[in-house]
Amino acid sequence: MMKSSRNRKRKLDATILRTATNYLLPLLLMFSLFVLLRGHYLSGGGFVGGLIASIAFVLHSFAYNTKRTLRLFSIPPLMLIPIGLVISFVSSFLPVLLGESFLTGVWFADSVAVIGSVGTALFFDIGVYLVVIGVVLTILFTISETVQ
């Protein structure tokens, strides 16, 4: 990665990295989702998942450039932050509507295949996942845009 950024400076070809990235990006994103979902039973969770997803996009931006990576998003990464916060907050507030106290875990009776039992904790974690992606990408891309 560091090599490539240097290379980009010298306008050297980054074909290998680019080709690899084209496959790695979806793979890493899927992996990040996998880490997110397995979190409740095995190592992983929203925070790590979000970080891995961010790394995937950062890798893409190294292989190409930040503008091109941003084009992959239909909304700016900054918008992921409020979305994530809202999801987290709604999932913590949901139990209040059901007569429980704030942030109590509420679960569906039946568990879903692959994912396991679905409850507010999962949505809470998804919110964290989105916030982390939003935060990391906003900080990194803003800095990299300013630098260029």
Place this chain on the structure above:
Amino acid sequence: MLTLIFLTFVLAFAILLLKDFVQTKFVALISLLPFSIFVYFLIYLTKIKDGVTSLVYTSDWVPSLGISLDFKFDGLSVLFGLLISGIGTLVYLYAISYLRGHPLLHRFLCYLTLFMGAMLGVVTSDNLITLFVFWELTSISSFFLIGFNNEEEESRKSAMWAFSITGFGGFFLLSFAIIVGSITGTYSISELLSQSDLLKESPYYILLISFLFIAAFTKSAQFPFHFWLPGAMKAPTPVSAYLHSATMVKAGVFLIARFTPILGGEVYWNNTLLLVGGATMVFGAFHSVFRKDMKGILAYSTISALGVLMFLLGIGTKTAMYAVAVFIVAHALYKATFFLVTGIVDHALHSRDISTIRGLRHQFPILSIVVMVAALSCAGIPFTFGFIGKELIYETGLLLTNQVYAYVLTGALLFTNVFLTASGFLIGIKPFFGSFDKLKRIYHRPDLYLLVPTIVLSLLTIVFGVFPLFIYNELILSTFSALYGAVVELPLKIWHGINTSLLLSGCSIVLGTVVYVIFSKWNNSLAVMDRFNQLSPKVIISFFVEKFRQFAYRYTFMFHSSYLRSYLAVIIVFFIGLVGYKLFSDVPLRVNTTGLSAFRVYELVVFLIAVIAVIFAINTSSRLSAIAATGVVGYCICLIFVFYGAPDLGMTQFAIDTLTTVLFVLVLFKLPPFLRFSDRKLQIRDAIISISFGTLIAIITLQALVSPADKDISRFYADNAYVLAKGKNVVNVILVDFRGFDTLIETIVLSIAAMGVFSMLKYKDDEELEK
């Protein structure tokens, strides 16, 4: 009540969305909100009438801390509730016409509604902490109202002063609440009533009442904190009429009145109130007649009236409490009228200078009658409500058993009333009599919205003055019993026969007229006062504020060198000093190496890699390789996490390390070329700092291993992760469930950081682009 206050707040923000609606003529409908609250309180009035009965509604807020949203209806809270909502209704109507066409009218109404909700909360709360919250909300919303003309510097400054002084008092209210809570174990004001002795005998009694006094005196503009009130007159006139005559400034009086049955009756309590209230009423009344600006006169006479109320509470006798209840109503009625009329005059002539305004009687006949009634009520002429108030005030002074006291206190009251009468005449008579200056232009004639509120207030002044029984039975009696703690009948009479208090009333009217004549002729009176400006509390407090600011500036400058390296050094040295001191002075050092497992080969390898990377990072002459080397150290630590069974931590650390390295690389190109910033000396200093820091952390870690830790919490998490939260990964269950609240707040912190970076860099970027 909770629903009502909640609704008020919701509506306040809803008004913000109705930007266009508030410019239409239907906006007057908004005054239905305070009006319906007024009716609501009227209904309660019949429920609590005569007697100490009070209705308490409870609902929990934070039960574990004893904080609840309890609301209490007794005479005192209903009296204030009626004032707030009643005068509120009139002020809304008035403000809509006064600020018609103002582009920010919707904001104004939002602040006003917020203020009303907060104020209703203050007077009905039955929980100390809730009371504090509403108390602060009134300060905050009044900040926005005073600074409403935010393009004028004076206006912003006044808002700051008002906010700093009242906010300063707010801290003391909180401290008071906490001390009361720790002594009695409850925050509920109703429960405190039965714990009065416990509080009075507590060694903290003096401290307690000092805190309460500071809170009340700052809010009610008592000497020496009074100066924010004249400044706050920069607010639009409806705000002055609402906040600075009838409601907010009386919150301090309310607070003292509320706690009189609980903490009052002691020598310190009464004497402090007598001294401060007395000084304020004499000072304010004397100052008011020197002013030429109508609002200035009103500001000082309001300060004086608040002083009178504190003074009466300090006397604390039965008659005094009656006088308080009556005078609150009488003052609110005539003072609000004065303010509203001042607003109309200001609106009409674009001037409030009484030395130039004359003969308005010919232009505004109705208005002159209305303001005349208010002036007469202020002077205490019979058949106005003010007369009854004044009689009671004198009676309070005369009924004191101690002769010396009676003479001194009655004398002070007489002096105050003479000057208050004069200042009332300066507002209510001087601008309206004489011949109208033909050269003056009338900009706006008052419409019905402006006139009706003043007419209503004056009518009430007369109705209550002629038929005092009209409000005696319900309102005055129940307020009195809430203040005094018992029901004692003391009927209000218009005519007491010829006695000393009537004589004193007559005296104050005659002398007041004399003072009025002197000061209405004396055009240069303000200059005399200005000479004493150097000694005024405002100048003295400003001096300290300025010194404090300078100190803060120097202090900040010392630590904010804008070098990352010195920030880090300061933080780490401070940490070493603090933790090191605690560790070596308090904890017996025991390092037990027997329990540690032996080095395994791969651990040794990882350790060696890390050591080599560190040495490389220190000695390299290229930034990029230094960053890469620190990345290697980070990865080594991840591996150690993985070896010792913390895969979650390892994964996260791994990702974070990668991203940090990327971040470094990104900013790398922005940095100046690699130079040797530090000489030998600095390097040695840094080496000492970092080595001691590392050693300290290592010692703490070893120490932690041998300390008997309380395993209850971790065992609880391990046992219940699956049972309660259906998760097998304890770390994640803690993050999203057991300690979910922390995570929620951490995500918010992260978001703020991201927005900070975004706005800082983007803003700078755009600025540079413009250049």
